[in-house]
Amino acid sequence: MTASIATSQTILVVGGGISGMTAALEAAECGKQVILVERNATLGGRTALLYRYFPKMCHPTCGMEINLRRIKANRNVRVMTMTEVLEVKGLRGDYTVKLKLSPRYVNSNCTACGECAKAVDAEIDNPYEYNLAKTSAAYLPHNMAYPMHYVIDPSIIGTSDADKAKSACRYDAIDLDMKEETVEIKAGAVVWATGWKPYDAARIQPYGYDRFDNVITSVEFERLANPHGPTGGKLLRPSDGKEARNIAFIQCAGSRDENHLRHCSRICCMASLKQTHYVREAYGDDAKSTIYYIDIRVIDRLEDFYQQVKKDPAVSFIKSKVAKIVEDKEGNLVLHGVDTEGYHRYATTHDLVVLAVGMEPETNGIKLPEDMLLDSSGFIEGSTLPEGAEGIYGAGAATSPLDVNRAAQSATAAALRAIQVVHKTSTVEGAR
Amino acid sequence: MAEMKTAAYICSGCGLGDKLDVPQLAKIAQKEGKMALVREHGFLCNAEGVQMIRDDIEKEEVTHICIAACSRRAKTDAFSFPTVAMTRANLREGVVWVVAEGTEHDEVRQEMADDYVRMACAELKKAKLPAGNPNHTHLKNLMVVGGGMSGMTAAFEAAEAGYEVILVEKQASLGGWAGKLWKRVPFKAPYAEPQETGASELAARVGSHPLIKVHLNTTVAETSGAPGRFAIKLAQESGSLTEVSVGAIVQATGFATYDINKLPELGGGLDHVVDHAGLEALAKASNGGAIKRHDGKEVKSVVFLQCAGQRDEKHLPYCSGHCCATSIKQAMYFKDANPEVSTVVVYDDLRVPGMGEDFYRSAQHKGVVFAKGKASKVETSGNGCRVNYRDLILDADNVIEADLVVLATGQVPSSGVDIAAWDKVTKEAEGGSEEAKQQKSELKSISILNLTYRQGPDIPKLKYGFADSHFICFPYETQRTGIYTAGPVRRPMDILQATEDATGAALKAIQAAENASLGRAAHPRAGDLSFPNVRLEGCTQCKRCTVECPFGAIDEDEKRFPLFNEQRCRRCGTCMGACPVRVISFENYSVDTVGSQIKAIEIPDEFSDKPRILVLACENDAYPALDMAGLSRIVYSAFVRIIPVRCLGSVNTIWITDALNSGYDGVMMMGCKKGDEYQCHFVKGSELAGYRMSKIGDTLTGMGLEPERVSTFEVAITDNQKVAGLINDYVAQLVEMGPSPMKGFG
Amino acid sequence: MAKKNYAFYPGCSSQKGASASNFVPSIEVMCDKLDIQLNEIPDWNCCSASIGYGEGSQLSRLVLNARNLALVEQNMPGQDLVSGCPACWLATRETAEKLNEVDSLMADTNEALKEAGLSFKGTVKARHLVEVLIEDVGYDAMKAPVVKPLEGLKIAGYVGCQTNRPFGIAGESFENPQYLDKMIETVGAEAATGYEQKITCCGGALAFSEPEKSQKQIKDIVESAYDHGADMIVTPCQLCQANVEIYQSEINKKKGTNLTMPVVYYSQLMTVAYGGNAKQAGLDGNVLRPQKLLDIASK
């Protein structure tokens, strides 16, 4: 199949989030052949799970819709989901890449009619809701999923639930005999766009993410605010479903911290500023957001957004790294610390605490090509090979903690670097 | 090309067959839709169904196909027939998934499906397969304007990909600001020390690259044409003109520093107060040794004041982003030459995102002192300066005496003419104002690209003079197709970002040239081969299309007719919506393709209690939201008939009046958010639609209709729940209002 | 099974007649059951504790601790230095790490040690007795000798500061360490989970100099244990034990409270669970009688 099509003129893009999609499309729209591989069952990555983008408060799915339309319209891009890179061998212009294809147990006959989900009893934690909700073990990742195909969770394979799913399908789309496969493909250049993951908030012990239900992360808060999310867009706190009107946002949750992530994750200040909008939109003047920060890092035009939020009387700013959180008997959280601007000690009670968790590169924990050069946080800095010998390029949040706009910018640049490789390879081959 | 032969394929899978009378749909396609070939299939998108269609295309010479199945957004891999014109009747997401369950709804459900089949057949007969612009051009070389770090990078990276580049620099040498720096902020691990700028090395590589032609002491005197065929006049300092042609353009014209004389309270203008650029000059002069002031005194104490004239409504409201790291770097110049030099950085928020945190740590390690505070006054004191500031941590006023004060001022983009100002003076000048004519020529003198475009000589700015994209997901969107900005002209940035940005911009320029050479549209309708066709003989020279085109694609010819530059066109259809005499159309999207759909439906009489509402939904956000309502099985009224449009800007008022004349009870228009934070991918579609509809109030009154029968709504892509509510509320409102008095006259 | 040998550093408070003297008998039984052989370091000296800094210079304090390390290195090769007292452990471990990190301090220290006829190469590891129990013995082995499970006892595990921070036991969290609760459960008692004062500072040495402030801390620690229904508090720290136990009467006097919450060592629990009597467990040394534990011990 795919393996036979790829050649040394092919650009392999690893990771199907906003950066990978962008890199793949930008190269393909220059006329290059691209294979886009994604580990999950759908493209879209983490941005597809966000409710809105700062500073425009627009919806990530809007850009995704356009990118998906570009993919649907472009025959140069070949998308492989549920696919991981096992190994990259070879040199610039001539890579052999080993891919692992995990079984979806659903083939392209799937029409997304949803009958299998209705037939299955078992439920799993929904990874596309950061496990805040359950979903059927036969599920569509989300409404913007691409490919628009259901997935059968491996946990029900071999159970009667799997058989129920199969018999519910009228289109012969469920194939319970699918097996993991390994294929090798050729590629001339590789764009590595594996993105980021939220830092494990449980490790920030003073904030008790693992102990207190009402301490959640910023990515989880995005799901709460999302009308497609587990609470239908209502800001209800996990412990008792009570409306969370008085919300604390703790900045640098894991970032700028030698005990956790050394780097500044760049996006979290803007993310929390954005999230105060959600609170205001939900409760108007009854809303109360408090941002605990060290420095508010919003650069360039984004400053406008900060100034606008600063004017909102429902939002207050405290220059302080919160020292610890204590839960009271009602499940409220008492934050202890000192406002360092003039030294004011506080012990403030909030309904909900949102940890603005840092961005950890997804490269931490996956096998990378050997010549990739990483910085001290694990972001891709470049190549260990001398200039001109490299053919694998980082893109997006795999290279640095970037916001979506800068990630797309970075991915566009990476696409050109990859094009340079295949251009030079073809020139050399042409000369032979 | 062969004769038009139509075929309709009606799917009964995904429950369509259970809930709809499919044979009746087939009959409608045949009888009313006049389809030459009509086939039903139980599972149209599977291999067998697709093969059936392929066989018909091949053996039956079918040229036009209508697929009555799921949404045009679904099963695109299966229903991909690039050689024929195709329409889709959305019976799944648009009918069976959104109409309430139960036999009591069978009738309205079937009527809805019947109408969608009628509409798709009607559209099909008016549609042509886009053939692409036969006049396409082939230039694939680039012009890069600006020879600083961004421009050099854009030129070099494009050339490395095999594209010829013309690099234009106003100054006598390449390098720009970077060339004036002693060192740059580190961009590689361990992010601890200032690094060499690499500007002269890059300049040398650019200068010697076989695919790059550098023009020094040169400016752009004129830019005309379009992607794939830009015609440029380059003006040398000597006065001579050179004409060149390029496929696409990267504008990397950088920034100027904010004038420190505008900051007298911070000591701007005093002897021992400099800005970052001034300090770089001192550092360069010291060549790694102790840094001396202009008067020769060795600096033993220095204070950096951050956000000088920045984040300040009175000066620059924005943050230039690089200045915290730049001050850290410059403080290190002192500490590295002599650790005994006292270096204090007075800041409000220390903004060193990403690995900049390591650079900050490194400076602290070297003993650079950071004081969160706000400077109130800098004055001369003895042979140096006294900095008065409020220490925000100690909550006390404090004073530092220093030999030198460095003001971290901001970047002011060198982006040329402000199009809004240009527009204003142009109108006034056309009205005969001599003053405006003078202003116009002054404005022209600062233009960078000197575009001959009717809408003005430079590319539109987003804010504060920065020519940035308005879109989060698409950082390189500009309103001038084939021209991309890169570096600090786009937004304030440091060298690392600028070089990354320039690389991306180079790709976009290459892509624009490649697309133009194939007659294809650029983003966001990338690959679209349709292009606007104009019947000039019907044109009344009203200029609405030239004024309203968001991309400045339409100029005027000598006879003042609109002159379409297809390669600049983004295929949004705004011109088509604007045209009062309906002479503009696309092969597969025209006044007719939509108008015929509107007229194709069956309007029940006024006694039936079955109102009909036309919904014109933006295909980018509203239509997907409606689709997702279907996916989530959110029920809405079966009285609506939905037609996706490329943009609300493309909606021609004739559609509205036709609909009302035909007996529709109301029209809903669903578009993207408008205003400053607009989400329209064609800039002002919603706004234009709102504006145009406000103008047809009189027409409605003349027809004896309530103005509420035409309403515009903002719908975001996530609004699947909301959109169903909007529909249901609107239907209820119309039911309350009673049937349209136009019914039966159509 | 052969006993594991450790160089034992009892510390000043564990000396006979000192504030933690009742700690010593309990660890004797415990170690015996767990095949731990503690060999007292010959002529050990004070670690300078956490209050020595005021008068004692950095080098003086390093030298004091280095002397103990040197005594082990010289006389007890191959044995880890083990202390039951968190302050001793902390000061010794910090010294060992600092000297290994900073060459000049190591040189200065050895110059001073020479005056006492000693030298230190930096090879000795300083450990806390609880670390030995968890890492070298393990929960399962700690459970094995239990003959009288402490059923019906609910105990608040008060970890305090210095066994926990900055090094921690077995890599556990600083904010919510679990090991003490696990040890409580190992001997058959119930741990008062959710005891939120488990890492609150008792005031340490400042119980002497700032009694009001420290007693406020102690009051919180004890009252929370009551709130969680605990019968007693257990701690791995000598100073915690003393402060939290003995100042309750003082707090009662000043605040009108009626606090009588027994405070015991983990080793006392283990000794009783392992079948030791009250005297072996040093329970006669508790000012506030841990009645329920005494009852089990006398069964």
Added chain:
Amino acid sequence: MSELNQKAVALYGNNFLKEVTERVEDGEWVSMCMQCGVCAGSCPLGPHWEHSPQKIFRMIMAGKRDEVLTSDSMWMCTSCYSCIVRCPRKLPITHIMHGLAHYANRLDVAPKGQPTRELARVFWNNLIKTGRVNELKFSLAVYFKDGFSQGIKNLLSMQVIALGLMKAKRLNPMEIIGGHKCKDVGGIQKMLAKAQEIEARRQIS
């Protein structure tokens, strides 16, 4: 002003950050503080002191020498190490506080009669006498540090506690006439004298 203090002022002038960096244990870390304040919020005795660690660090950087050295804040450190484990810059705050207290004490500018300062002095004197701490003598010395009559008052107020401890055999009245001590007291004292000599050599001369 003590002679040492005078010397320090003469040597460092108004560059207090440099003085701290060079003279105070772990003082070189002070400049790494980024004013997040997590230390201030973590300190158990925080509510009682005037300057939080982070504020002390800023004061050092701003050259507030007198205010820092005479502050009693450092003397309220209980050595709980909460600040150290939470500090995102990994500053050894506990040690810096100890170092600053020690330095202020050495220069004799620390607040007179500050109870913990007195306690520390008594403790140290007690321990260097025998190499081990004699808790009874130590306690008595603490109670009598402000004179005899105050000492009796202090003693009476603590009587219940003392009796309780004695009953539990955890306070031995016999310690007053002897008690525990190291055998090689002489060696220890010589060793400590040497340490002082080395430090004097390295410190202000």
